[in-house]
Amino acid sequence: MSNQPNPAGTTRPNILFILLDDFGWRDLGCYGSDFYETPRLDRLAQEGMRFSNAYAACPVCSPTRASILTGQYPARIGMTQWLGGYSEGKLANVPYIDHLSPGYTTIASALRGNGYDTWHVGKWHLSKHGDDRFDSFPEKLGFDVNIGGCEWGHPKNGFFAPYGLETLEEGPDGEYLTDRITDEAISLIEQHGDKPWFMHLSHYAVHTPIECHEELVQKYRDKAQMLGRDQTSPFIEGDHFSCYHKKDEKILRRIVQSDPAYAAMVENVDWNIGRVLDTLEATGQKDNTIVVFFSDNGGLATSEGSPTCNSPLAEGKGWMYEAGTREPLIVRWPDKVKSNTISHEIMTSTDFFPTFLEAAGIELMPEHHRDGKSILPVLTSDQPFDRGAIFWHYPHYSNQGGLPGCSVREGDWKLIEFFEDEHLELYNLREDISEEHNISDKYPEKTKALYKQLQEWKESVKARIPEPNLNYKEQFGVQ
Template identity: 30%
Template sequence: MKHLKTITIISLLSVALLSCKTGEKETKPNIVVILCDDLGYGDLSSFGHSFIETPNLDKLAEEGIKCTSFYSAAPVCSPSRAGLLTGRSPNRAGIYDFIPGPKKSEDCRDLVHLQAHEKTIPAMLKTVGYSTCLSGKWHCSSYFNSEKQPTPGYFGFDHWFATHNNAAPSHENPKNFVRNGEDVGQLEGFSCQLVVDEALNWLKEKEADNPFYLQVCFHEPHEPVASPQMIVDKYMPKAENENQAQYFANVENMDKAVGRLISYLEANYSENTLVVFSSDNGPETLNRYSRAKRSYGSPGPLKGMKLWTTEAGFRVPGVLYWLGKETFNGTSDAVISSLDFMPTFAEISGAKLPDVELDGQSMMPLIETGRMERIKPLTWAFYDAINERRVAMRTDDWKIMCSLKSEDTTMVRLHNIYDGNLPMIKNAEMTDFVLYNMKQDISESSDVSEEYPEKFEEMKELLKAEYGNLLDGSFVWNREKE
């Protein structure tokens, strides 16, 4: 009888524990994605910058998971953002380069936008009861805030406060924000702080007790850079000139905005909130175009910059911080990507993944143990790359790259795939392969294809298969079908 009573007590305790684990708040955490614009791998103090002070992000990295092999979906803004939202290579969505304004061009670039049929993270999370908000940069359409192309609201954001592309005329006192379809007019303050203001106001006014998905997309430190003078003055003794001091101050001001947001989350949502911080791509090259006069971003030890398929183009700082949940704590070199957000968020929320081919996978092994083996390699085909090797693939310790040649010459740089250039792309030869051991050579300084011939052949065949799959699934624009 005593034995039976013990079993009954244990059974009741087990049921109670199971109920706690499967309860609404436990299974559906709040999710916050913070995305910078053009932040370099080496721009945070915790990732090696000598001068820029980023104490809030450094604290997140110390208390959470510092991800040293975190990759964006592309080495430039629009495709990177589309990849994050959909969990698919942006090539599948037909977003191959940054999206300009709607100026008609032969290559149909003026048509490019995130199309209505694409399935996104906020839309997925709404199916399991989430409230959703976007605050900051959008840049997933050529016609912004227009009936001609879907707005952020169409893709599942209940509330959106956004700009088409950059804050204008600069980060200071921007006048091009739109809130839920209505022009806001000129605002006073700096963009990153205004974006956090909006996010905090939305959280404070949110009436329901349901979980939320909040996507905070800073303009910083993308040009045109503008920063609080007090912070600029602090960096003047350390900087080469005022423009560099402006850049350093820009990153610190962004960090201060992150600190405000995290403080509010810790005070109000500390029981179960996952925060993910990253950048859309690597740092801009100083003076690459006329307005890039303050682009002093750092690639750290990585090769290249924004618009390159070498590491600095899309290997970016990454931090995961889960309030209220015990996770791995420390630095992880596991290979992860913004493409992994959708499957991860589906797993932790109980949402059903969309019935489309995804290129990401759940990061839960990383979150729980600090380790993760990639089931599907990360593959990039960026046809407008500044470097000649336009196709790259990373899996585990290895990275392989190749050029595309058309009629024995390197294929011209392309902004878009449309019916007029598709035959050239389909017929391009993959050539000039190089192999890097990323564990031993983060700077991609030594091609080891001859040192590891078997691995080289294995990776070459895998890249051909993965690129072939990606090319077959890439969306092709056609003006006659629009």
């Protein structure tokens, strides 16, 4: 099938979806970073639309990735935890689905069924570990090509070859994974045929381990010294973790962006994305390619080295607060999306599926993308857009210190329910983006209404609620 016109009479667009791992809301210059250098993504924002209220469906990776591909909330799918995660504290571990079933219709399979070539390059992390892991690899979920996607959520042996990823041919010793993933993506784009294509370019960066080319790391050591950020500790120590497997550790919050290795990773992935964008232009595909940039969850700011700071947003990856799920989102589509614009509309990661279908002129599939709403009107017109409420359900203790809970945002209002003690927190995000002032007592009617809405949603998706941990006292030495 050739690159056929869509119903609007225009050629169906290519779709380049760029997904980073653990990339924070303030990790780009255009989102406020004063330490990381991201000229290519900043330019992409100037050439397209930047969103201030875009959200991942979960504060950890695998559930968000599943939501992007299926258009369904993690709670509905049953995949509420990163695959391989296990945690318990006062509450017991909550079972979850440990792979994305081939029975799902994904955005890739929907596009492939309508004449698109579909390519996955990079991180997958939606498969089981074990002999049956191949049953839920990208090839089983709508992708013609899979390069680098497997059960691992991080490069098994680190970012320098040999990587230990069975779906990526080993490179020479010392090759850097982000560079290699980009080379593979460029090769596919350069060799494309007549059909439109969808690329799911999913970098392992900037997940741990935090490491990059030494010369680039040294650049940021020098920059941190020049700015005086190496003179005082960038961390504030917090309370002990509430989960059993980390109960002897304390939360360590980064309060300033100053980590040289993380900064180097950010600049490197920015440069590599620039290489892909240059390839689109060099091959004459820029004008007919939708480019989307997004992250799977918030920046890592409270544990595992705490390499970034998400301020003014609270906390980061693994938390129900804003920095856990609010993400940078940039969309460029020449002559369709106005350049250098900012949208304050609310959207979430389930919305990509219907958006891409509508952009390609393909009939929507609401029976599949059940929790998604197309944001094409936001991108291409000034039509009013009411996303309605969006929801999160993360009933686990995170490796970063976050507590089990769920939340809802409707308009400026956000309500969080924490499962350990069932307490509620209400915030007006327009007035309090940092979630510093819980105003649930001040606005009891708003709290009650959002709480009711949240309970009804949990019932509708059959969300799993954690039970008390019967071994808690023994595990934590409580009398």
